[in-house]
Amino acid sequence: MNKMMSVKVSGAIALALVMPVLISGCSESSAQDVQTINLRVGASHPTTLPWVGSIPNNFIPEVDRRVAELETPYQINWQEAYGGQLYRANASLTSVSQGIVDMGWVFSTMEASRQPLTQVSVYAPAVTDDPAVMMEVFNELNRSVPALKAEWESNNLVFLGASASDPFQLFTVTPVEEVGDLDGKRISAAGVLSSWLRGTGAIGVQGALPDFYTQVQTGITNGALVLPSGGFSIKINEVAPHLTKVNLGSMYFGGLAANKDSFERLPEEIQEILLDVGALYSQSIAEDVMAIYEQGMMNMESDPKVTVNAWSVDQRMAWVHNMPNLAKEWVEDNEARGLPAGEVLRAYMNAMRERGIEPLRDWDKEIN
Incomplete structure (x- = not known):
């Protein structure tokens, strides 16, 4: 078994920049050595947010459970840093891509220059209020649409699982x-x-x-x-x-990703586990997000100081159809730069329709 050397550098961030994923043997007296894999995971936001809290509460335990079932005895030593301990929201992508952490939550909404096509749901609002559907769609599209997949890979990232919001x-x-x-x-x-x-x-x-x-x-x-x-x-x-x-829809805003170099150094069976559990990460976010949303709405309904007014479909459509075609503007701007934004928009809208979703506005049918 090969051992990777690590270089000692003072300071936590300097160490994170140079230390690769480490796979080492333990307990030579055992019948089969346990191979320990050190993985650093982080986020710019606190674990009180579902898309971050799901990492220690759901993603890591499920990965550990599956790793324990493998024939080869691996053990992952997780080194966790959340709530901006290592980097802020405007550095969530670069911190993973540069290897400050081996994996982490990427706030794609803050990364329009590096991930312009990933912003598609922002420019096509009121498509679905269900974050579970939104994440299911983007878990599919980030693997099946070459241009979206490339926005992760070109930044030295491997996409694991999407995150999305409750409806605005x-x-x-x-x-x-x-x-x-x-x-x-x-x-x-x-x-x-x-x-x-x-x-x-x-x-x-x-x-x-x-x-x-x-x-x-x-x-x-x-x-x-x-x-x-x-x-x-x-x-x-x-x-x-x-x-x-007004229910202006859920929004896809990024997801959990791994540093590509770190990911490729991992054993193939560990890679497969991380990819598989990424989808479960999204499912757990959806459950937590909607639990917070529904409880909060119940609190608002019962608060005598708050007035809650639910608009009808016609009222909502009046807002959405009074907007200029934001999606068309977005497509034209990006296609002028040589990016296949129209293809991405159509793939997004069609993936929603295939799941029985009826958008308040057919954004893709208004483009050439």
């Missing part, structure tokens, strides 16, 4: 009974999500989730377009007590 909703200071009520309102939104307000007359105000409470409280904005699971966590309902269920 609207929290406001005053009631929003129809899309016309948004005219002139200032709404907090993160990044490109402010484009979902185009056509409504509302003005998107940029900010991150932690900023939204103060933005609304101080009158900078009149509400926030937000994931309820995130909105509940910052108690946005205290300052924006009107929750309008």
Whole structure:
């Protein structure tokens, strides 16, 4: 059995940059030596978020269980660092690709320049409210659509499993009974999500989730377009007590990935386990995300200080069809750069339809 040498470098991050996956023999007196594999796993966000918490709570235990059943006696020594201990959200992709960790959660929404085609669900909203379906689709597409697969491999990554959100909703200071009520309102939104307000007359105000409470409280904005699971966590309902269920859909925003060099050094049977358990990682996220969402909605319904208004399908369609064709703009911008965005959009929409999903808008049928 070959042993890989590690170089001692002071400092945790310097060590992480140079230390490869280590496979070593243990207990020479045993009938068959146990081969120990050191794997570093991390995330820029805390384990309180389902897509991170699922790594130590579900992914690692299931990998360990399957490894223990192999004929060859392997043991994985996990070295875990979550909550930004090693890197921040804007470095989640590069930290895995450069080998600071051997695997970790990649926040693709922050990586539009490196993963432009991966942003497709952001520019085609209101397709499905079910994160389980969203993750199932992208677990398939990231392996079957060459252009999406390439966005992981070109960054020295092996995609393991997708992560997605609960459906976006609207929290406001005053009631929003129809899309016309948004005219002139200032709404907090993160990044490109402010484009979902185009056509409504509302003005998107940029900010991150932690900023939204103060933005609304101080009158900078009149509400926030937000994931309820995130909105509940910052108690946005205290300052924006009107929750309008506009159901603008779940969003795919990245997933668990392995450093390609580290992955290829692993025994083939370990590689297969990591790929297989990646799909289970997504399933566990869906369960946790919707449990948080449903419990939070129950709390909002029972809170006398909060008014919950669920829009009809017609009201939701009025919002979505008042938008310019965001997907068409996205396709044209990316195809001008030589990227097959139209192919990716069609693959995404068709994969949804094959699962019985009826999008509020057929984004792909409006492109050439």
